[in-house]
Amino acid sequence: MSSQVTLTLNPAFRVAPVRRRTFGAFVEHLGRCVYTGIFEPDHPEADEDGFRTDVLALTRELGVSSVRYPGGNFVSGYKWEDGVGPVEDRPARHDLAWHSTDPNTVGLDEFMAWAKKADVEPMYAINLGTRGVEEALDVLQYANAPEGIALSDQRAANGHPESHGIRMWCLGNEMDGPWQTGHKTAEEYARIATEAARAMRQEDPDLELIACGSSSSSMETFAAWESTVLTEAYDHVDMISAHAYYAEKDGDQASFLASADDMDHFIDAVVATADHVRAKLKREKHIMVSFDEWNVWYQHRAESRPPSGDDWPVAPVLLEDTYNAMDAVVFGNLLISLLRHSDRVASASLAQLVNVIAPIMTEPGGAAWKQTTFHPFALTSQHARGEVLDVRLAAPTFENARFGTSSAADAVATWDEEDGALSVFVVNRGTTEELSLDADLSSFGDLEVVEAVTLHHEDPYAANTKDAPETVAPQANDSVRLEDGRLVGALPAISWSLVRLARRSA
Numbered sequence: 004m005s006s007q008v009t010l011t012l013n014p015a016f017r018v019a020p021v022r023r024r025t026f027g028a029f030v031e032h033l034g035r036c037v038y039t040g041i042f043e044p045d046h047p048e049a050d051e052d053g054f055r056t057d058v059l060a061l062t063r064e065l066g067v068s069s070v071r072y073p074g075g076n077f078v079s080g081y082k083w084e085d086g087v088g089p090v091e092d093r094p095a096r097h098d099l100a101w102h103s104t105d106p107n108t109v110g111l112d113e114f115m116a117w118a119k120k121a122d123v124e125p126m127y128a129i130n131l132g133t134r135g136v137e138e139a140l141d142v143l144q145y146a147n148a149p150e151g152i153a154l155s156d157q158r159a160a161n162g163h164p165e166s167h168g169i170r171m172w173c174l175g176n177e178m179d180g181p182w183q184t185g186h187k188t189a190e191e192y193a194r195i196a197t198e199a200a201r202a203m204r205q206e207d208p209d210l211e212l213i214a215c216g217s218s219s220s221s222m223e224t225f226a227a228w229e230s231t232v233l234t235e236a237y238d239h240v241d242m243i244s245a246h247a248y249y250a251e252k253d254g255d256q257a258s259f260l261a262s263a264d265d266m267d268h269f270i271d272a273v274v275a276t277a278d279h280v281r282a283k284l285k286r287e288k289h290i291m292v293s294f295d296e297w298n299v300w301y302q303h304r305a306e307s308r309p310p311s312g313d314d315w316p317v318a319p320v321l322l323e324d325t326y327n328a329m330d331a332v333v334f335g336n337l338l339i340s341l342l343r344h345s346d347r348v349a350s351a352s353l354a355q356l357v358n359v360i361a362p363i364m365t366e367p368g369g370a371a372w373k374q375t376t377f378h379p380f381a382l383t384s385q386h387a388r389g390e391v392l393d394v395r396l397a398a399p400t401f402e403n404a405r406f407g408t409s410s411a412a413d414a415v416a417t418w419d420e421e422d423g424a425l426s427v428f429v430v431n432r433g434t435t436e437e438l439s440l441d442a443d444l445s446s447f448g449d450l451e452v453v454e455a456v457t458l459h460h461e462d463p464y465a466a467n468t469k470d471a472p473e474t475v476a477p478q479a480n481d482s483v484r485l486e487d488g489r490l491v492g493a494l495p496a497i498s499w500s501l502v503r504l505a506r507r508s509a
């Protein structure tokens with residue numbers, strides 16, 4: 004007999020409206036994300052601007068809302084002006100972060116053209132590693148100012164008379180990290196970020212500005228960094244960033260499956276720190292979290308090691324992790340955590356979009372396919388609608404080395420009152436035992452099950468490849484049904500599921 008997971012759901016358990024920006028992604032000049040990822044002019048499916056239309060179609064299918072660009076570690080040594088103007092005049096540069104060469108064929112204007120085609124909102128990161136306030140203002144004026152001043156006229160001369168209208172701006176990237184070009188102490192970063200933000204707001208008061216938080220919650224400076232930065236920058240920024248990557252280490256499946264516990268604690272700690280500063284400064288506004296890098300990433304594997312020595316390749320194969328079924332379950336659970344925190348997580352970016360730790364893979368000159376992680380993202384983005392509902396949950400627990408005791412199940416729901424649509428996202432994080440689902444839905448009125456799908460594979464290490472791209476994909480879960488107002492069904496070990504219900508028409 005299987006153990007039971009009992010979910011208590013009620014339309015009154017509202018957290019916040021579902022935010023479309025939860026479903027952001029990230030395109031960095033790193034490996035093959037840009038070149039042979041989104042952009043490959045010689046590809047048979049490239050459009051007139053050199054963008055791969057197969058990748059554009061998959062990006063739309065993934066349901067991506069916003070895309071952070073151009074880095075990442077890359078941005079901390081980047082000169083934005085190298086990437087605008089006639090392509091033949093653009094200089095190639097060494098990218099110190101990834102020990103690669105960037106030909107600068109793609110820059111700000113190309114990215115904006117791609118974002119328009121992909122129907123995504125841009126999020127632009129400025130370089131506060133090797134550069135400062137002046138360059139921040141320059142790139143802002145080039146991107147957004149109406150025609151009539153030097154930099155916007157330059158944009159117009161480059162074929163883009165209209166303002167790009169970028170609202171979200173990241174004030175640097177992971178400046179707490181000693182690996183970052185131009186790494187700074189919290190005090191140094193607080194200064195430069197505040198001054199850049201103040202100047203950018205003088206140029207355009209409506210920008211949404213994101214200060215760098217910690218590059219992971221395990222940084223020694225975590226929380227002290229956020230406190231120092233926000234104490235100085237509070238009035239000038241809207242969000243503080245958080246970054247987190249998870250991986251199965253040394254065969255410890257249990258800890259890996261509990262990764263979302265860490266994301267929960269991380270978000271709660273950043274919010275607590277921001278609110279401490281708010282109380283200290285006696286301010287009204289709340290600082291929100293921009294979780295602008297999150298994913299599963301096997302950083303210890305060879306593919307994550309950048310080239311070295313005299314080798315400075317263009318678009319090398321880097322960070323091309325292949326994701327398995329278990330990775331997709333953890334990934335789906337991370338999305339559950341992000342949704343559950345929609346009251347304070349105002350924006351999030353899956354790192355990254357194509358080839359580099361990505362849900363979409365491409366072969367140069369060839370196919371594009373979906374990794375396992377594509378599926379929970381696309382389904383959550385498509386079906387999380389209306390209000391996020393907190394789910395009270397009773398489930399067995401399991402012990403793991405990293406977090407101690409964790410719940411074998413995790414869940415969140417969304418409820419669109421107007422359309423009468425309820426979506427329940429639930430994971431079974433146990434490695435061996437099936438869980439039987441039991442949820443009382445009587446407080447939602449008369450519902451019917453529209454669809455129940457489960458992502459699971461008997462081999463948790465099964466993956467999708469170019470030649471077998473459908474190996475791991477969600478399948479209909481026919482065990483899920485309504486019985487006297489209770490939702491019941493079977494959730495296999497290591498699985499992610501979505502159950503969609505709708506108000507029965509009278």
Ligand code: AHR
Nearest residue numbers: 031075076077176177354
């Ligand atoms: O997403 C890969 C890298 O991870 C980014 O460049 C950096 O910001 C983070 O450390």
